[in-house]
Amino acid sequence: MTIMEISLASIVALIAIGAFLHIWNMCHINMELEKDRGGGEKIEISLSGIKKAISRGVFIPRGLFIPQGSVFNGMALSAWILAFVAFGYLYFLTPLVVPDYNLFQISSLASWSFGFITFGLFLVVFGVLFILATNKLPDGYCCIRLTELYGYYFLSKMHKRAIASTIPLLWISIFISVHLGTIYPLASGVLSVIAYLLLLASVIILISPIIKQSMEGVF
Incomplete structure (x- = not known):
């Protein structure tokens, strides 16, 4: 595997x-609430344990929901969409990483003056539709709504500022990837690594609240 293929796998993982x-x-949280009601059972940190819990419905009372504010929510969703766009531009714009699935497979679009922008808009629309799709999940799965x-x-x-800071980082990653697309078939390993590190750092920041709480739950 090449370095970029490894980086792709690391982001997905x-x-x-x-x-x-x-x-x-x-x-x-659901387990703790059920225990308070006199029921509940231990949920294993495994695929089978999670699958079993999801099959019952991951229902969390709305009283435990903490409104974070519309401004922050907008920034957070924008950051996730930009992360998806940055991911798409870095790995699927040129054939360097995924030869069979990339923009250059559609030569007319890749050579068009607005081809790169169109590709980006497609990624944005796809990301928005995915978010809206999760928003249609039943109330029992409301905590999975993005x-x-x-x-x-x-x-x-500090956490909110960190999440907001991912927006400029992701824009820089996108601009670098677009530049790499314009100079293709030439390549720049340094710029590719920088774009990857910016994307990696952003994703880590975006999921850091999740990791923090899971660590607290274990220890």
């Missing part, structure tokens, strides 16, 4: 871990 830990956090993701975590002002 990191997001998967974040999703897994978020669901486990919600299941853990529009309410951070409402189940305590976020300090």
Whole structure:
């Protein structure tokens, strides 16, 4: 595997871990609430344990939801969408990382003056539609709605500032990836690594509240 292929796998793995830990956090809260009612059972930190919990419905009372403010929610959702766009531009703009699935497979679009912008808009629309799709989940799975993701975590002002800071970082990553697309078939390993590190740092910051709470739940 090349360095960029490894970086692709690391981003996917990191997001998967974040999703897994978020669901486990919600299941853990659900378990504690059931214990308070005299029921409940231990939820294993495993795929089978999470699957079993989800099958019952990861229901968290709305009273535990912490409104984070519309401004922050807007910034957080924008950051996630930009992270998806940065991911798409870095790995699927040129054939360097994924030869069979990239913008250059559609030569007419890749050579068009607005081809790169169109590709970015497609990624934005796809990201927005995905967020809206999760928002349609039943109330039993409300904690999986991306529009309410951070409402189940305590976020300090520092945490909120850190999440907001990912927006410029992701824009820089996107601009670097676009530049790499314009100079293709030439390549710049240094710029590719910088774009990756900016994306990696942003994703880590975005899922850091999830990781923090899961660590507190374990220890």
